[in-house]
Amino acid sequence: MMECVSVCVVVLMMSAARGHSLRFNDLTDYVNKHQEEYVQALRDWVSIESDSSDVTKRAELQRMMGVVEEKLREMKGNVDVMDVGTQTLEDGSIIPLPKVVTAAFGEDENKHTVCVYGHVDVQPARREDGWATDPYNLTEINGNLYGRGASDNKAPVLAWIHAVEAYKALDMELPVNVKFLIEGMEETGSNGLDVLVAAQRDAFFSDVDYIVISDCGWQSARPALTYGTRGNAYFYAQVEGPKQDLHSGVDGGAVIEPMTDLIAILDTLISASGEILIPGVTDAVANFTEEERKIYEEVDFDMETYRRTIGVERLMYDNKVDLLAHLWRFPTVSIHGIEGAFSGHGTKTVIPAKVTAKFSIRQVPNMEPAVVEKQVTDHLHAVFEQRKSPNKLKVKMVIGAKPWLADIKHALYEAGKRAVKRVFGVEPELIREGGTIPIARTFQDVTEKDIIMLPIGGFDDGLHSQNEKISRYNYIEGTKLFIAYLHEVSHIKKD
Numbered sequence: 453m454m455e456c457v458s459v460c461v462v463v464l465m466m467s468a469a470r471g472h473s474l475r476f477n478d479l480t481d482y483v484n485k486h487q488e489e490y491v492q493a494l495r496d497w498v499s500i501e502s503d504s505s506d507v508t509k510r511a512e513l514q515r516m517m518g519v520v521e522e523k524l525r526e527m528k529g530n531v532d533v534m535d536v537g538t539q540t541l542e543d544g545s546i547i548p549l550p551k552v553v554t555a556a557f558g559e560d561e562n563k564h565t566v567c568v569y570g571h572v573d574v575q576p577a578r579r580e581d582g583w584a585t586d587p588y589n590l591t592e593i594n595g596n597l598y599g600r601g602a603s604d605n606k607a608p609v610l611a612w613i614h615a616v617e618a619y620k621a622l623d624m625e626l627p628v629n630v631k632f633l634i635e636g637m638e639e640t641g642s643n644g645l646d647v648l649v650a651a652q653r654d655a656f657f658s659d660v661d662y663i664v665i666s667d668c669g670w671q672s673a674r675p676a677l678t679y680g681t682r683g684n685a686y687f688y689a690q691v692e693g694p695k696q697d698l699h700s701g702v703d704g705g706a707v708i709e710p711m712t713d714l715i716a717i718l719d720t721l722i723s724a725s726g727e728i729l730i731p732g733v734t735d736a737v738a739n740f741t742e743e744e745r746k747i748y749e750e751v752d753f754d755m756e757t758y759r760r761t762i763g764v765e766r767l768m769y770d771n772k773v774d775l776l777a778h779l780w781r782f783p784t785v786s787i788h789g790i791e792g793a794f795s796g797h798g799t800k801t802v803i804p805a806k807v808t809a810k811f812s813i814r815q816v817p818n819m820e821p822a823v824v825e826k827q828v829t830d831h832l833h834a835v836f837e838q839r840k841s842p843n844k845l846k847v848k849m850v851i852g853a854k855p856w857l858a859d860i861k862h863a864l865y866e867a868g869k870r871a872v873k874r875v876f877g878v879e880p881e882l883i884r885e886g887g888t889i890p891i892a893r894t895f896q897d898v899t900e901k902d903i904i905m906l907p908i909g910g911f912d913d914g915l916h917s918q919n920e921k922i923s924r925y926n927y928i929e930g931t932k933l934f935i936a937y938l939h940e941v942s943h944i945k946k947d
């Protein structure tokens with residue numbers, strides 16, 4: 453009897469300490485009942501052409517930020533709109549950057565505070581690029597919601613908003629305090645955000661315990677937690693020759709053409725078998741451990757499906773682990789384009805006077821972009837020197853984003869596993885992202901908070917490409933995942 457009483461008391465005390473027990477079924481019922489509204493909200497957001505790379509669309513982007521602000525105000529959040537300064541365009545004109553919208557829900561000191569980061573700007577999209585539907589008119593086909601920004605990153609941002617809204621609508625106390633930080637320049641490199649994060653380190657971020665980013669996707673049909681992203685060192689290499697473009701029929705043979713120089717030096721960056729040829733660049737790369745290999749073996753990744761999806765005859769590696777390793781945790785060189793080169797239809801015989809190659813090297817632990825910058829610059833100049841060309845070479849690193857890596861043993865990841873289990877009934881895969889989300893590293897370095905990437909996008913959502921989509925399933929179940937995640941984070945022991 454005595455025993456029973458003390459056990460009961462302990463149980464009571466525990467549930468009191470944890471606040472409300474989770475009425476998860478009520479919350480998921482609420483989400484199910486409101487899913488048409490959620491889809492409509494996504495349709496409204498997608499209809500705004502918030503393309504941050506096109507300055508002629510800046511008014512639309514500003515309107516998008518206004519819609520986010522309005523929504524968070526309606527939900528009675530403590531909303532703040534933060535100025536991140538101006539942007540200087542290539543023609544020298546200066547325009548204001550879209551303001552960053554922040555909001556806070558709850559300020560209970562006894563609870564953890566989670567900051568959700570997201571962005572509502574999008575990549576460019578035009579029907580003529582090969583979209584089957586109007587990219588700015590969300591269209592549902594076979595359970596998929598097609599539209600620019602649907603998966604990257606409008607649906608995930610809305611899912612987070614709806615997760616908080618569901619708790620409030622059911623008059624349930626939020627298990628943690630939730631803050632939002634929503635920006636509008638992510639697709640062009642989060643201009644101004646670094647400065648804002650540094651300035652807000654001891655203000656907005658002072659009471660934040662954890663940062664959650666949902667700006668990526670799963671690797672397969674199985675839900676995933678993302679624990680690393682590659683950084684990127686992006687270069688311009690410019691060769692300048694004659695004062696003006698020449699004509700091959702008249703001047704060809706009289707000069708070493710800038711394009712010839714450029715192609716020659718580009719050909720010294722990477723071998724046909726994928727080996728980076730720039731001296732020293734791979735020296736710093738962290739060793740591929742047995743433990744990592746085991747994680748990679750667990751990942752549900754079908755090489756054949758991947759090969760077919762991207763449409764190639766043969767992949768560079770013939771087994772899953774090596775392929776994933778080269779997608780996620782080894783650097784690679786990619787050549788993206790040549791500015792100034794003739795690229796139109798037909799057979800123009802022009803000799804361009806000035807050409808600029810654009811290439812990038814993905815960065816992984818423990819590479820340092822500043823070191824890579826010197827190695828690449830030295831290498832290209834050395835190769836160029838050997839050609840004894842009268843032309844001029846200029847090399848410049850224009851982006852130097854560091855990689856990001858989280859500790860998968862951290863309580864945030866344990867909470868993620870529990871939330872995935874609760875909603876999807878499976879263990880999540882632990883994955884890394886081959887692309888770059890520079891803000892993750894900035895958050896880590898500047899705020900020193902723990903970060904998790906909790907994606908809800910599908911593996912085949914086509915971010916940045918034609919026919920981007922998110923499935924209704926991922927969007928709605930993703931909302932439930934965020935609801936569950938807030939609850940699971942509240943169980944992390946306060947230190």
Ligand SMILES: [Zn+2]
Pocket residue numbers: 571604605638667668
């Ligand atoms: Zn994104």
